[in-house]
Amino acid sequence: MSADEQPIPSVWARPRREREQPALSREHIVAEAVRLLDEEGTEALSMRRLGSRLNAGATSLYRHVASKDELFELAVDAIYGELPPPGPAAAGWRESAGDVARGLRATILRHPWIAAKLAEVGLAFLGPNALRHSEHLLGLFEAAGFPPAEADQAMSTLVAYVLGVSTSEAAWLSMIARSGGSQREWTERLWPAAERAVQDYPRLRARYAAQRGDDPARSNEDSFEYGLQRVLDGLQTRLP
Amino acid sequence: MSADEQPIPSVWARPRREREQPALSREHIVAEAVRLLDEEGTEALSMRRLGSRLNAGATSLYRHVASKDELFELAVDAIYGELPPPGPAAAGWRESAGDVARGLRATILRHPWIAAKLAEVGLAFLGPNALRHSEHLLGLFEAAGFPPAEADQAMSTLVAYVLGVSTSEAAWLSMIARSGGSQREWTERLWPAAERAVQDYPRLRARYAAQRGDDPARSNEDSFEYGLQRVLDGLQTRLP
DNA sequence: GCGCAGGTGCGTACGCCGTGCGCTAGGGTG
DNA sequence: CACCCTAGCGCACGGCGTACGCACCTGCGC
DSSP states (O other), X not given: OOGGGSOOOOTTTSOOOOOXXXXXXXXXXXXXXXXXXXXXXXXXXXXXXXXXXXXXXXXXXXXXXXOHHHHHHHHHHHHHTTSOOOOOOOSOHHHHHHHHHHHHHHHHHHSXXXXXXXXXXXXXXOOHHHHHHHHHHHHHHHHHTOOHXXXXXXXXXXXXXXXXXHHHHHHHHHHXXXXXXXXHHHHHHHHHHHHHHTTTOHHHHHHHHHHTTOOHHHHHHHHHHHHHHHHHHHHHTTOO | OOXXXXXXXXXXXXXXXXXXXXXXXXXXXXXXXXXXXXXXXXXXXXXXXXXXXXXXXXXXXXXXXXXXXHHXXXXXXXXXXXXXXXXXXXXXXXXXXXXXXXXXXXXXXXXXXXHHHHHHHOSTTOOHHHHHHHHHHHHHHHHHTOOHHHHHHHHHHHHHHHHHHHHHHHHHHHHHHHHOOOHHHHHHHHHHHHHHHTTTOHHHHHHHHHHTTXXXXXXXXXXXXXXXXXXXXXXXXXXX
């Protein structure tokens, strides 16, 4: 047994515990999870991957987060916290509601994974940011003149529309984010298959033919705005 | 080595290959997958579980289905195939569109897992049943007098609304299906927590207070119908 | 100075998962 | 009879979420 096999009780010999990062915290973990989800989608988030991005072991995360499901709930509420603040509120009811809707859609498209996650966990009972957002929107409808009971339904109608539209846009965007390709590449790659699939359906075929070459982002935008105005039209019929 | 350790080359000695089931087929697999999904939700569907329900090994399924993702696509299109057929079409545009919307919602609520799955895979490019359904609905809007380009947007608006509403209802229903409890049990169990959470938000608090004791299924139904009529109102403003 | 308590991070391990691969046996065809 | 084709299976691999218990750091009362 030679001397250097003995453990040397010296600070310099020990591996110098790495503590340069401000340690692990719930906020850090959630923020990094959101970053990973944005970059690579829901499937790519595993506790091991997330841990290694934070220079930590997978199981260390469990000191700050009870489970992966809870982590998702926290991530979803973090996104709710990102929604644009109320705004000037000077303009009329229609403009304010439209702005909220546009902000909601924009946020979903920035984090496309959230659409599928919301569909899993539901919209009710979410965290404080989600509640604050609902409260604000409900106030907006009440101020517009909807009686309280109806304001709730009117708000749900608008939110349902926005979520429905954004969900299908988001599914497309997450697929692209996951695969790493560009939107244009994927469009060009899938278009022929789509045209072949709709061959037997004259109206769908005409629709595809008419849209060939359009910028999909722009036509999604137009389509969203069209439906938004229709929903607002329909709600307005209930006001004096 | 005694005699009965020798393999006996007789039909009666062999374990009698079980072939009473008409073997494995893609249709059988998809049908059983849908059944399992309805009963226990997305998480519960694993190839091993599905295989054992069919008296088969997990990897045997791969002879008929390329991957689990493909199995989900087939399951989703199977549900599209379940949508109510066009119907008499005698009544006006509004009634027909409303019926399609109600049928869509009812189908989603019967298979609540499909909402989250649709949010993952997107609504476009799905199987033949989905395409047929879109073609029919598009025809309905064109017949109502929408010019072709706008008919597409109008249809998307309606579908987005229905999907958005049904998605959040479905999330609730799948949670209940997964857990095995009853709707009433869960409502009673979660209500106090929800009331506590909305304590600081007067409008949300008032809403909960007003709804205490209501039948949630009924008020979901009412809320859906309210929004449906508003969306149809909004679309109708574009017709002569 | 010293022991102690509480909390943080990690290594290991368990039981799942999707699925690739190569074998076997049974039925159809020459 | 020989032959091949194919459905089904057993095994194995790498990855997953996470329970558990140990090692260590920090701060406190003595």
